[in-house]
Amino acid sequence: MEIATPNLDAVSIAVPERGLWTQLPRIGAGLGIAGLVLTWLLGQADPAQAIHSYLVAFVFFLSLALGGLFFVVIQFLVRAGWSVTVRRLAEHVMATLPVFAVLFIPIALGVHELYHWSHADAVAHDPILQHKSAYLDISAFHLRAILYFIVWSVIAVYYWRQSQRQDQMGAVSITRRLQTLSPLALIGYALTQTFASFDWLMSLDPHWFSTIFGVYFFAGSVVAILAVIILLAMALQRAGALHDLVTWEHYHDLGKLLLGFVVFWAYIAFSQFMLIWYANIPEETEFFAARWNTDWKSFSIFLAVGHFVLPFFFLLIRDVKRRRITLVAVSCWLLVMHYVDLYWLVMPNFHHEAPNLNPLDLTAVIGVGGVFVAVLATIMRRRPLVPVKDPRLAESLLFENA
Amino acid sequence: MKPYGILAEFANPDTLWQACERVRDSGFTHWDAHTPFPIHGLERAMGLKRSWxxxxxxxxxxxxxxxxxxxxxxxxxxxxxxxxxxxxxxxxxxxxxxxxxxxxxxxxxxxxxxxxxxSRLPQHNHPLFNSTRFEGFSDDRFFISIEAEDPNFDREGTESLLRQAGAQYIEMVEA
Incomplete structure (x- = not known):
């Protein structure tokens, strides 16, 4: 079955063929290589600092791609109409996932620097770690990582390819198939990202555990991808693309989702905190003790205020979600806070007493971020920025907030 | 009997929309549109301010x-x-x-x-229910009502404005 689709001119659905956008793959690759090499060189003196900084940067950009995967799959699951014009941006972001398998190599090699449980002599004197040794085992850790990357890559590449196959054929059957597969994809995503966050972040403190941790990581990654979609669409519109395709109605809704997930993040963060605080069991409270009874305290307060209190009241205002400057500002702010959040999860395991910003934190972000931007910009070039033959595109273009 | 105002019936959402814009531009303040389903953006055509x-x-x-x-x-x-x-x-x-x-x-x-x-609800009754024709607002008809207490209201002028705006049927409703 064919469905009439609106007329879209070639200019508005492609990345601009001039200015910064054409240079982005090269700029990103240059910065990425420079950042990674610098991290490696500077890291010779302090390998443990280097790999911890790298982990934060890696997880930050990975969470954007994973957030993109969630955003795309959930749109198919709920058969959303409003989001069709911005869905392709998230599809391109999630299509970077296979690259993260390569970027994971330093972490796979740096297991001993990062994870206390990987030292056999430490486990030998530690009954708790002996108890967990079936799971916290180096080869099991590597095998699980391979499994995560396979699942993510398969889902991301399949959805990305099929969505673009529809650009040419316009077959509604593709939308139907992606909808049918979406519950499966979502379950696969939920399990893998939960255990990936257990493996790579939670096991930094191997005595500690929190069953809600995967949801916490998920909440932050959705906040981040919504901010990225808003910023990508704004930047492309500034350069003359997506004209009339992404309207203030779409931005308003993305802003509302952003508000929703800022609240959701706080809800999950507080749920994790309150149960641990209330039960007051040492093996659970050590996580918050390390972040509250030390000089990390003000950093923790900054996270709670900056990731929840300020953006919550700011995003409540309707005009904030419907004006360029305010929406861009709050999106950038939340991306920074997402990095702060991950830094807060990782670094107290290394700098036990106080936050200790290091040049390696910056070089690692430039390194991983440069590679991410280069891959994303390459993927986006010469490919439609909108699913031009999606059966719900017309509905999306006419979308208005009630 | 004292009149409540004028009730005008329109054939479809498009003519209602245009009529709303004309009524809005003529400066009326005590008036309303009645449709069987929500029409997105009609609040702009009516010039309504944001709700409190x-x-x-x-x-x-x-x-x-x-x-x-x-x-x-x-x-x-x-x-x-x-x-x-x-x-x-x-x-x-x-x-x-x-x-x-x-x-x-x-x-x-x-x-x-x-x-x-x-919304000044709940109300026991509303003068518009005095019109039997008005029952169609919850079925397939589109209405504009302009109240007599509107400062711009004058019986002939308002009636001809609505007729020019494309009203199919016009009725004076008693209070």
Whole structure:
């Protein structure tokens, strides 16, 4: 079955063929290589600092791609109409996932620097770690990582390819198939990202555990991808693309989702905190003790205020979600806070007493971020920025907030 | 009998929309449009200002949250201080869920009663129900009503404005 689709001119659905956008793959690759090499060189003196900084940067950009995967799959699951014009941006972001398998190599090699449980002599004197040794085992850790990357890559590449196959054929059957597969994809995503966050972040403190941790990581990654979609669409519109395709109605809704997930993040963060605080069991409270009874305290307060209190009241205002400057500002702010959040999860395991910003934190972000931007910009070039033959595109273009 | 105002019937949403814009541009303030289903953007064609409901919700939501926290503070530190699981008297983290729920309750009450209040509901009856033709507003008809108490209202002028705007049928409704 064919469905009439609106007329879209070639200019508005492609990345601009001039200015910064054409240079982005090269700029990103240059910065990425420079950042990674610098991290490696500077890291010779302090390998443990280097790999911890790298982990934060890696997880930050990975969470954007994973957030993109969630955003795309959930749109198919709920058969959303409003989001069709911005869905392709998230599809391109999630299509970077296979690259993260390569970027994971330093972490796979740096297991001993990062994870206390990987030292056999430490486990030998530690009954708790002996108890967990079936799971916290180096080869099991590597095998699980391979499994995560396979699942993510398969889902991301399949959805990305099929969505673009529809650009040419316009077959509604593709939308139907992606909808049918979406519950499966979502379950696969939920399990893998939960255990990936257990493996790579939670096991930094191997005595500690929190069953809600995967949801916490998920909440932050959705906040981040919504901010990225808003910023990508704004930047492309500034350069003359997506004209009339992404309207203030779409931005308003993305802003509302952003508000929703800022609240959701706080809800999950507080749920994790309150149960641990209330039960007051040492093996659970050590996580918050390390972040509250030390000089990390003000950093923790900054996270709670900056990731929840300020953006919550700011995003409540309707005009904030419907004006360029305010929406861009709050999106950038939340991306920074997402990095702060991950830094807060990782670094107290290394700098036990106080936050200790290091040049390696910056070089690692430039390194991983440069590679991410280069891959994303390459993927986006010469490919439609909108699913031009999606059966719900017309509905999306006419979308208005009630 | 005193007239309530003029009721004009339109064939479809498009003509109603255009008529709303004309009525709006003529400066009327005491008037309304009646449709069997919501028409997105009609509030702009009618020149309606933003509703106050969201401010009512915010105020009652924050008030509810403050009241919820305040009640727990008062109960556990003033009225009946009791040490629970070795924690301080004012253990605010334990009070946050109740504070949150009270905030939600206040906000929901604000939305419900704020909407009713601003819509001047409930009402026993409305003069427009004096028109039998008006029953169609919940079925397949589109109406504009202009009240006689509007300062711009004058019987012939308003009637001809609505007729020019494409009204199929016009009726004076008694108060």
């Amino acid at each position: 409901v969201s401010l009512v919700v915010l105020t009652l939501g924050l008030g509810g949250a403050a009241a919820g926290m305040g009640l727990q503070w008062w109960a556990s530190t003033q009225a009946y201080p009791l040490v629970v699981s070795g924690k301080p008297m004012f253990s605010w983290p334990a009070f946050v869920p109740i504070m949150f729920e009270c905030g939600v309750l206040g906000g929901a009450m604000g939305a419900f009663f704020g909407f009713l209040g601003l």
